Amino acid sequence: MSVKNGSAEILGFEDARARLRASEIDPKNFPSVGAFLEAARERQGLSIATVSDRTHVKASYIEAIERMSMDGLPSRPYAIGFVRVYAEALGLEPAPIVERFKSETGFAAGKKAQEAPASAAAPSPAERAEPARLSLVAVLAILAFMIWCAYVVTRPGPEAVKRPLRLDGVPLAEGVEAGRETHLSDRAPRVAASAPPTDAGKPLEIVPARVLDRIEPVYPPACEGAAAAIETVEIAFTVTPDGAVVSERVVKSSNSCFDRAALNAVKRWRFAPKTINGAPKPAYEEVASLTFARPS
DSSP states (O other), rough: OOOOOOOOOOOOOHHHHHOGGGSSSOGSSSHHHHHHHHHHHHHTOHHHHHHHHHOOOOHHHHHHHHHHHHHHHOOOOHHHHHHHHHHHHHTTOOOHHHHHHHHHHTGGGGGHOOOOOOOOOOOOOOOOHHHHHHHHHHHHHHHHHHHHHHHHHHOOTTOOSSSSSOSSSSOOTTTTOOOOOOOTTTOOOOTTTOOOTTTTTBBBBEEEEEEEEOOOOOOOOSSSSTSSSSEEEEEEEEEEETTTTEEEEEESOGGGGHHHHHHHHHHTOOEOOEEEEEEEEEEEEEEEEEEEOOOO
């Protein structure tokens, strides 16, 4: 039997993306917790300046968190506090995000590093009881002061977000800024009329990723016997700043026999990357629907 190419086209990106839920945006698909927070922010159409205004955290600290640049962040308690308030402003559960941030930056091991093994020649408990008690009081006082400072710096004002923001397309809370999602079907650059200004006072210009080289999938001969006349596979993936496809996965499939052929085809696609104000950026959670027509 001869092998024929199945027809494939990107269909109904609005409908396909509408079927994605916030729970399907898996942080494990992102190389770092900073990249995940950046994707969540862009999904809601928020600029760094807007997040900075709402959280009272400097824009430079927000950028440093997204790029996991420890040189751009203050000491450990402040950095952890900034990550927590950033996650809360996006309506995300802060605890797992903070724990991953501490793990990726080495902050999780900070407390263990401060613990020293007892010396064999150490004085008796009676000799050290009073100094140890005084040292504990001093440490607790310092920690209380640092926590208070972090609270003062990161405390949101009355205009801060009070209700969770949504990532699944459901209308956001009143007064929350929302942007239309970017799809591969948008072919021309556009600037949203209500796009928030950047720190330089210029509008946020977003150019969506677009296909440059699309490889058509091969219809698997082994699937033909049990296949319907038309089978469809939806693939979600990330477009890197250099236009390659990574993190591809099946979102929905009418026949799992065709999943591998669809994944192999999408993995070989090449794109003009997404840009924000001319700078290439990763495009997360792009969706393509591939259709397989049974050979006649």
